[in-house]
Amino acid sequence: MVERRKPIPINKAVEMVMNYRLKGQKEIISIHESDHRRLAEPIIAKNNVPSFDKSPYDGFALRSIDTDKASTNNPMEFEVVEHIGAGQVPTKTLGKGQATRIMTGAKIPDGADCIAMFEICKSYERNNNPFMSIKRKMNKDQNIIKEGSEVLEGKVLIEEGTIINPGVKALLATFGYNQVEVAKKPIVGIIATGTELLEVDEDLKPGKIRNSNAYMIASQINKAGGISKYYGKLADEFDTSYEAMKKALDEVDILITTGGVSVGDFDLMPAIYEKLKAEVLFNKVAMRPGSVTTVAVIEDKILFGLSGNPSACYVGFELFTRPIIQHYLYNKKPYLKRIKAILADGFPKPNPFTRFVRSYITYDNASVYVHLAGMDKSNVVTSLANSTCLMVLPGGTRGFKAGDEVEALLLDDMYGQSDF
Ligand SMILES: Nc1nc2c(c(=O)[nH]1)N[C@H]1C(S)=C(S)[C@@H](COP(=O)(O)OP(=O)(O)OC[C@H]3O[C@@H](n4cnc5c(N)ncnc54)[C@H](O)[C@@H]3O)O[C@H]1N2
Numbered sequence: 458m459v460e461r462r463k464p465i466p467i468n469k470a471v472e473m474v475m476n477y478r479l480k481g482q483k484e485i486i487s488i489h490e491s492d493h494r495r496l497a498e499p500i501i502a503k504n505n506v507p508s509f510d511k512s513p514y515d516g517f518a519l520r521s522i523d524t525d526k527a528s529t530n531n532p533m534e535f536e537v538v539e540h541i542g543a544g545q546v547p548t549k550t551l552g553k554g555q556a557t558r559i560m561t562g563a564k565i566p567d568g569a570d571c572i573a574m575f576e577i578c579k580s581y582e583r584n585n586n587p588f589m590s591i592k593r594k595m596n597k598d599q600n601i602i603k604e605g606s607e608v609l610e611g612k613v614l615i616e617e618g619t620i621i622n623p624g625v626k627a628l629l630a631t632f633g634y635n636q637v638e639v640a641k642k643p644i645v646g647i648i649a650t651g652t653e654l655l656e657v658d659e660d661l662k663p664g665k666i667r668n669s670n671a672y673m674i675a676s677q678i679n680k681a682g683g684i685s686k687y688y689g690k691l692a693d694e695f696d697t698s699y700e701a702m703k704k705a706l707d708e709v710d711i712l713i714t715t716g717g718v719s720v721g722d723f724d725l726m727p728a729i730y731e732k733l734k735a736e737v738l739f740n741k742v743a744m745r746p747g748s749v750t751t752v753a754v755i756e757d758k759i760l761f762g763l764s765g766n767p768s769a770c771y772v773g774f775e776l777f778t779r780p781i782i783q784h785y786l787y788n789k790k791p792y793l794k795r796i797k798a799i800l801a802d803g804f805p806k807p808n809p810f811t812r813f814v815r816s817y818i819t820y821d822n823a824s825v826y827v828h829l830a831g832m833d834k835s836n837v838v839t840s841l842a843n844s845t846c847l848m849v850l851p852g853g854t855r856g857f858k859a860g861d862e863v864e865a866l867l868l869d870d871m872y873g874q875s876d877f
């Protein structure tokens with residue numbers, strides 16, 4: 458009599474896995490190599506921004522008080538005492554009737570309290586000396602970017618766990634983070650099991666299929682921020698599979714296997730877990746696809762037994778393995794971002810289990826629509842390529858029709874959310 462497994466709720470399964478979450482190590486890397494990595498330290502403003510009062514325009518620095526009587530009929534004349542560009546430090550303190558010719562980004566000279574743009578000034582020379590005049594009254598602090606007006610020294614700008622995007626990288630450079638502390642990438646091992654499997658460079662033979670899961674999972678690991686380590690494909694043979702898993706477990710932070718987790722005669726994972734003395738957290742989840750997803754722990758290592766069926770394998774990774782990797786990488790929002798969307802196509806078939814339907818999102822007139830990406834079967838591979846989200850259709854007795862509001866988990870969002 459075949460073993461009857463009791464499915465556990467998805468939330469419970471996610472919670473059980475996350476009880477074994479580990480924060481990874483930190484490492485210090487050059488800013489040049491930091492794209493897409495996750496910060497293992499906060500970014501703190503190490504100085505005021507700007508760190509000096511500066512000009513936002515090319516023009517003249519003046520004392521506003523000297524323009525009080527300026528008008529169209531009464532231009533005020535100023536002697537231009539200095540000429541500075543960005544990066545130069547003014548040396549002259551402005552006195553009554555004096556101006557400094559100043560460029561965008563340059564430090565405001567002492568004595569000046571406003572900037573008049575070139576466009577409202579007239580420049581000329583008299584006896585080979587530069588002068589300017591203005592026909593408008595200027596106000597104190599007009600057109601001056603004040604020291605610290607953007608950020609004050611000491612402010613925490615970016616929290617640890619944030620992904621380094623181009624804007625974060627600009628901040629690293631702004632505050633002199635030549636080296637930055639990031640989360641070390643976890644090494645995630647992959648073993649594909651199945652006597653039917655061929656490698657990608659092999660010709661098809663009767664009864665055989667190419668191993669697509671290992672390549673798909675490697676790509677999911679990379680996308681999630683881990684380092685994948687492929688241990689090859691194994692025939693459904695107990696001793697070699699056991700030895701390969703034992704060896705891999707010594708070398709990786711997380712181990713993923715695909716196939717062999719169900720109740721078939723050649724599904725060896727349950728017996729291998731037993732021999733490895735791994736504690737099985739669950740081996741059946743109330744969901745489709747991926748109901749056979751099995752998670753086990755052995756000391757501080759976590760072992761994901763993902764389904765052999767490609768769509769089930771894919772979903773199992775995104776729901777259970779990805780959050781573990783995200784937590785390892787210090788991401789405080791380790792779960793897939795969940796949004797509400799309008800179902801564009803009907804899904805009339807009811808299902809007792811919650812379905813994670815491979816789908817994609819479109820936007821139209823301020824509304825978000827979710828469309829089926831292809832055939833919705835756990836054994837299909839073709840719908841995955843078009844998927845940008847997993848539509849969540851709760852289990853029950855009814856189907857869903859176009860126009861219904863549903864939830865969707867975004868697959869390409871790098872930021873995530875803090876709860877499942
Ligand atoms: N009597 C029952 N049979 C099955 C049950 C069940 O509850 N009772 N569950 C079904 C469900 S649901 C799924 S999902 C599959 C899970 O099977 P396994 O995880 O044990 O995987 P395999 O049996 O090894 O293979 C299943 C399927 O996937 C193909 N496969 C395997 N590896 C790969 C790979 N690396 N790349 C591409 N495709 C792969 C394999 O050829 C099989 O077709 O079990 C159901 N059965």
Ligand code: MOO
Pocket residue numbers: 744745746747748749750764766769835836
């Ligand atoms: O684990 Mo199976 O996909 O539920 O189809």
Ligand SMILES: [Mg+2]
Pocket residue numbers: 716717718719720721723724765
């Ligand atoms: Mg099987």
